[in-house]
Amino acid sequence: MKIGVIGGGAWGTALAQVAAAGGEDVLLWALEPDVVGSINGSHTNPLYLPDVPLSPGIRATGLLADLSDSDALLVVSPAQHVRAVLGGIDADGRALILCAKGIESGTQKLVSEIAEEMCPEASIAVLSGPTFAAEVAKGLPTAVTLACADAALGERIAARLARPRFRTYGSADVIGAEIGGAVKNVLAIACGVVDGRGLGFNARSALIARGFAEMTRFGVARGARPETLAGLSGLGDLVLTCSSTQSRNFSLGKGLGEGRSAGDLLADRRTVAEGAFTAPVLQQAARAAGVEMPVVDAVCALLTGAMTVDAVVEDLLSRPLRPEAH
Ligand SMILES: NC(=O)c1ccc[n+]([C@@H]2O[C@H](COP(=O)([O-])OP(=O)(O)OC[C@H]3O[C@@H](n4cnc5c(N)ncnc54)[C@H](O)[C@@H]3O)[C@@H](O)[C@H]2O)c1
Numbered sequence: 074m075k076i077g078v079i080g081g082g083a084w085g086t087a088l089a090q091v092a093a094a095g096g097e098d099v100l101l102w103a104l105e106p107d108v109v110g111s112i113n114g115s116h117t118n119p120l121y122l123p124d125v126p127l128s129p130g131i132r133a134t135g136l137l138a139d140l141s142d143s144d145a146l147l148v149v150s151p152a153q154h155v156r157a158v159l160g161g162i163d164a165d166g167r168a169l170i171l172c173a174k175g176i177e178s179g180t181q182k183l184v185s186e187i188a189e190e191m192c193p194e195a196s197i198a199v200l201s202g203p204t205f206a207a208e209v210a211k212g213l214p215t216a217v218t219l220a221c222a223d224a225a226l227g228e229r230i231a232a233r234l235a236r237p238r239f240r241t242y243g244s245a246d247v248i249g250a251e252i253g254g255a256v257k258n259v260l261a262i263a264c265g266v267v268d269g270r271g272l273g274f275n276a277r278s279a280l281i282a283r284g285f286a287e288m289t290r291f292g293v294a295r296g297a298r299p300e301t302l303a304g305l306s307g308l309g310d311l312v313l314t315c316s317s318t319q320s321r322n323f324s325l326g327k328g329l330g331e332g333r334s335a336g337d338l339l340a341d342r343r344t345v346a347e348g349a350f351t352a353p354v355l356q357q358a359a360r361a362a363g364v365e366m367p368v369v370d371a372v373c374a375l376l377t378g379a380m381t382v383d384a385v386v387e388d389l390l391s392r393p394l395r396p397e398a399h
């Protein structure tokens with residue numbers, strides 16, 4: 074029994090640490106030779122997870138094929154790269170635990186839909202929730218949703234990954250777990266804008282609540298269960314990501330709120346702010362489903378530079394009054 078981790082960014086490294094803490098045999102694939110070298114040589118990942126000593130039980134490789142004898146694979150590449158990495162590995166008959174949070178540009182597919190297409194013979198689960206990688210890697214208390222349509226398999230994976238300070242809560246709602254994680258990244262950009270422009274805590278709370286209403290409308294339209302969206306992978310992660318500059322999405326929004334352009338903020342950035350990629354495709358998907366998402370529209374207008382922060386705020390505040398349950 075071996076766990077393979079696809080992706081040596083902050084989250085892949087933190088999840089490798091969780092797996093290794095339970096005595097699992099862990100092999101991590103990283104794109105960057107420097108990451109492979111530092112994990113194997115000094116048990117660190119200075120590029121993506123600095124200042125966190127890693128378990129010596131984690132080994133790394135630059136060859137995806139080396140993961141072929143793992144019975145379970147944690148897929149932790151950014152959402153826009155999942156299709157390519159899954160194309161490089163034979164996942165038939167194995168458990169694929171999807172950990173990226175996003176929607177694929179062009180196809181409007183969730184990561185589980187990409188995985189079903191690329192690996193039709195694999196068993197699919199989704200791990201999502203409020204999880205800053207550095208906190209998880211340091212062993213701070215964390216809880217996640219582990220969603221799997223196959224209840225027995227879901228229970229086995231949840232038990233296998235659970236640790237004293239890493240609680241896994243089971244769910245059958247794969248789509249709901251994914252939509253929460255994808256949509257909250259876009260809403261976190263909006264909350265960062267509020268912070269950067271100095272609009273106050275009232276505005277941030279309003280945005281979290283109205284953003285959650287958007288997440289719920291879109292999720293339900295795509296078949297998600299409302300209780301999943303109200304759980305760790307939806308509301309839980311929304312609150313986390315909208316509250317701290319530890320979030321790359323929140324930080325991006327904060328920069329926009331301070332008047333910088335998305336182009337400047339994203340240029341030469343090594344780490345991923347998934348919301349910047351998800352926002353336009355989420356907007357398209359929402360329009361196609363007839364779902365109104367004004368906060369998502371506002372983020373899209375800011376990312377393209379089509380509107381200024383002040384114009385976007387004015388636009389949101391002057392929408393016709395309506396019942397809250399709308
Ligand atoms: N960092 C967190 O706290 C955290 C927590 C939960 C979920 N996530 C999610 O995990 C996913 C990965 O994020 P991260 O934070 O580990 O990344 P990161 O920002 O730390 O690192 C970027 C990653 O992208 C990879 N990458 C860049 N170009 C690539 C390519 N062409 N093909 C394949 N991989 C490529 C890099 O190798 C690296 O692993 C994202 O979907 C993110 O939303 C992150």
Ligand SMILES: O=P(O)(O)OC[C@H](O)CO
Binds near residue numbers: 202204258322345
């Ligand atoms: O840094 P962010 O914004 O990608 O957020 C990281 C995690 O998704 C938080 O759960």
